[in-house]
Amino acid sequence: MAYTATVDDQQVSCGEDQSMLDAFLRAGVWMPNSCNQGTCGTCKLRVLNGAVDHGDSPADTLTAEEREVGLALACQARLRSDAVVETLGGAAGGGITHPLRDLMATVLGNDDIARDTRRLRLALSEPLAFHAGQYVELTVPGTQLRRQYSLANTADEDEVLELHVRSVSGGAATERWIFDGLAVGDQIPVTGPLGDFFLPPEDSDDGGPMVLIGGGTGLAPLIGLARTALSRDPGRRVLLYHGVRGVDDLYDLDRMAELTTVHPAFTFIPVLSHEAPAQGTAHRAGLPTDLFVDDIDSARGWSGWLCGPPPMVEAGVKAFKRRRMAPRMIHREKFTPATD
Numbered sequence: 001m002a003y004t005a006t007v008d009d010q011q012v013s014c015g016e017d018q019s020m021l022d023a024f025l026r027a028g029v030w031m032p033n034s035c036n037q038g039t040c041g042t043c044k045l046r047v048l049n050g051a052v053d054h055g056d057s058p059a060d061t062l063t064a065e066e067r068e069v070g071l072a073l074a075c076q077a078r079l080r081s082d083a084v085v086e087t088l089g090g091a092a093g094g095g096i097t098h099p100l101r102d103l104m105a106t107v108l109g110n111d112d113i114a115r116d117t118r119r120l121r122l123a124l125s126e127p128l129a130f131h132a133g134q135y136v137e138l139t140v141p142g143t144q145l146r147r148q149y150s151l152a153n154t155a156d157e158d159e160v161l162e163l164h165v166r167s168v169s170g171g172a173a174t175e176r177w178i179f180d181g182l183a184v185g186d187q188i189p190v191t192g193p194l195g196d197f198f199l200p201p202e203d204s205d206d207g208g209p210m211v212l213i214g215g216g217t218g219l220a221p222l223i224g225l226a227r228t229a230l231s232r233d234p235g236r237r238v239l240l241y242h243g244v245r246g247v248d249d250l251y252d253l254d255r256m257a258e259l260t261t262v263h264p265a266f267t268f269i270p271v272l273s274h275e276a277p278a279q280g281t282a283h284r285a286g287l288p289t290d291l292f293v294d295d296i297d298s299a300r301g302w303s304g305w306l307c308g309p310p311p312m313v314e315a316g317v318k319a320f321k322r323r324r325m326a327p328r329m330i331h332r333e334k335f336t337p338a339t340d
């Protein structure tokens with residue numbers, strides 16, 4: 001059984017067991033989204049008429065009052081009748097929506113790159129269109145478990161995906177799969193692209209300075225974003241802070257050095273929170289969000305990009321606002337705990 005959702009002048013068929021978000025994105029109709037797990041509230045929409053089942057929508061993301069006035073989480077809600085809905089967020093930077101797809105991928109590489117960190121390279125069965133900064137979901141073989149990993153790729157790298165994976169103690173996807181047994185040649189189901197962590201379209205990108213702050217493997221999408229921004233404007237001022245606990249957690253230093261050589265206005269700042277930097281290195285001590293406040297007097301006209309653990313992202317938002325960055329220029333991607 002399927003129902004029809006109408007949004008603006010577009011009609012989308014939604015399966016009975018399919019979230020509205022899944023149906024919209026597969027149809028190539030944009031809907032704001034981030035966590036796809038009911039925790040961020042980005043996909044909230046208004047049901048103007050029609051019936052929905054709110055499924056597992058958490059009460060702290062969608063309150064009883066919000067349900068009363070017709071709001072719903074598109075990533076959790078299923079239609080129970082035809083419906084007319086309106087999204088609350090804007091279009092995806094006014095740009096292109098790449099349809100959500102299911103593909104198979106073959107593991108090309110699964111390599112240690114830092115402490116408890118792997119680089120996974122996946123050759124897709126066919127190219128996948130995405131925006132740099134978006135993420136994909138991997139399905140753990142033999143289970144229904146899905147795990148989300150950001151792409152470190154630029155959009156033209158659409159045949160081999162690069163993911164950075166940190167081992168989670170006891171994790172079904174990391175410790176018990178990717179770090180234990182996943183081999184070159186294995187086949188993995190991949191679903192994507194998802195998320196709204198990407199640059200505005202080139203014709204609406206203001207081209208102003210950018211600061212990107214990543215914690216741990218939060219570096220991955222920032223690599224794709226920074227390279228995309230620099231390919232649009234090779235002289236753009238781009239600061240990339242990578243916050244980690246110790247020097248053994250750093251990776252891709254050569255890649256960053258290469259970018260710095262090609263783009264003199266690009267600066268990479270590795271930051272150690274739990275170790276004193278060794279003499280003669282460019283590593284800095286502290287928290288990247290604090291260092292940004294120390295380094296930059298005013299971020300008016302800048303855009304800011306944050307990816308990592310929630311406390312780091314929240315500290316980054318405060319740091320950017322303190323330096324007068326406009327709230328609409330602040331973009332964030334929080335690590336969300338895996339849900340089974």
Ligand code: FES
Pocket residue numbers: 032033034035036037038039040041042043044061073074075076
């Ligand atoms: S709550 Fe639906 S995308 Fe986050």
